[in-house]
Amino acid sequence: MTAPITAPTPYAAPTPYAAPQVGYGYPPTPAGPWPGPPVRPPARDPFASLGRRVVAYLLDGVLMSVLAIAAGFLGAALAGGNDDVAGTVMFFGWVAVVALYWYVPTARAGRTLGKAALGIRVVRADDLVTPPGYGYGAVRCLVQVCFEVVPLGSLINLLVAGTDSPERRAVHDRASGTRVVRSDWSPADGYPMLNRRPPSAATVVLISLACVVAAIMVVAILAAIVVPVFLNQRDKAIDVQMRQDAEAAASTLVAAHGTLAFPIVIDEGTVGVVGDARLEPRPGDAITITLARNGSGAFCVRVDNERARSSIYLDSAAGTIGTATCGYRGSITITKR
Known part of the structure; x- marks a missing residue:
């Protein structure tokens, strides 16, 4: 005998305040404001102070x-x-x-x-x-x-x-x-550059050329100011050194030749480079000493006075004196009054 077919039981209508069924629909909306994006900590300043x-x-x-x-x-x-x-x-x-x-x-x-x-x-x-x-x-x-x-x-x-x-x-x-x-x-610290x-390469080249030109101009200006001063001081130093050399040579001449009757008194105001010139005694001059230097630390000295002329070779390094034929290129002339 066949069992009777019964109609399905309909779902009961939900009450207005019933709790929502679990497993159906969207999840419940949490209470409170909608959460925003996470807040990142402020970036650190990477640049050196x-x-x-x-x-x-x-x-x-x-x-x-x-x-x-x-x-x-x-x-x-x-x-x-x-x-x-x-x-x-x-x-x-x-x-x-x-x-x-x-x-x-x-x-x-x-x-x-x-x-x-x-x-x-x-x-x-x-x-x-x-x-x-x-x-x-x-x-x-x-x-x-x-x-x-x-x-x-x-x-x-x-x-x-x-x-x-x-x-x-x-x-x-x-x-x-x-x-x-x-x-x-x-870079993990982050920073908006x-x-x-x-x-660019052109910018680098132009800036480099401009700096080179500026540096050359500054160096040229400084050189125009400094170089003459330096050369003047250097000339003075050379002049002082050669005066001292001449004084030493004159003292040696006095001792070697016994010219104490004609004492050699240096007149520093007349010291000067005469190059290839050979200064002869002028009227009224008592004595003239011409001093030349060579590369070995030796001096050639020529003495002119009213009585005689003599040339000696003075090797300041070895401390020897002898007679020699001397050239006077680039010599210092000291005139005694």
């Missing part, structure tokens, strides 16, 4: 001055009294100090001893991590050297960096596409 940069600059300046003074002493020792050799050695010593202490460490590691001590480093502007390298490092060093040789150039460069916020870029930073950041900063593109 102006105070740290100034202190690092001063520390590097002291260390470079010590190295430059050492190069000067080395140049004086190698020159052996030759001013030209000493000046050449000192110049190339200064170039070596700038290259080995300043340029190479900055290009390779982004820091010198002064920057490392203050916890700052030089990096490329496009990633704030990579050292500048030899190309951008050369531009940076060249521009900074140009400002160093210009009067008040370092102060102007400092003012430019102080007025640039927040990157604190000096002129050499702008020209080379570099920035100075704190050593403890990393304002200008992260390095300068």
Whole structure:
């Protein structure tokens, strides 16, 4: 016998205040305001402060001055009294100090001893991590050297960096596409860069040429002022030295020839270089001594007076005196009144 078919029981209508059934529909809306995006902590300023940069600059300046003074002493020792050799050695010593202490460490590691001590480093502007390298490092060093040789150039460069916020870029930073950041900063700290593109090759070349021209002009102006003063002082020093040599030769002549009847009294006002000329005694002159020097430290002395003329060879290095035929090229003439 077949069981009777019954109709399905309909769902009961929910009451107005019934709790929603679990497992059906959207999850319940939490009470309170809708949650917003997570709040990130403020980004850290990566750029080195102006105070740290100034202190690092001063520390590097002291260390470079010590190295430059050492190069000067080395140049004086190698020159052996030759001013030209000493000046050449000192110049190339200064170039070596700038290259080995300043340029190479900055290009390779982004820091010198002064920057490392203050916890700052030089990096490329496009990633704030990579050292500048030899190309951008050369531009940076060249521009900074140009400002160093210009009067008040370092102060102007400092003012430019102080007025640039927040990157604190000096002129050499702008020209080379570099920035100075704190050593403890990393890109994970985050920072919205304002200008992260390095300068183009044309910009680098133009800035470098402008700096070279400016440096040449400044050096030329300083040379026009300093060189004449230096040459004048050098001529005076040579003149004093040759007077002393002449006095020593005259004293030796007095002792060797017994010309005490004609005492040799130096009249320093008449000392001068006469070149190839041979000065003969003039009317009223008591005695004339012509002194010539050769490369071995010896002197040729010619004595002219009213009674006789004699020439002797005075080797100041060996302390010997003998008769010789002397040439008088580039000689000093002392006239006694």
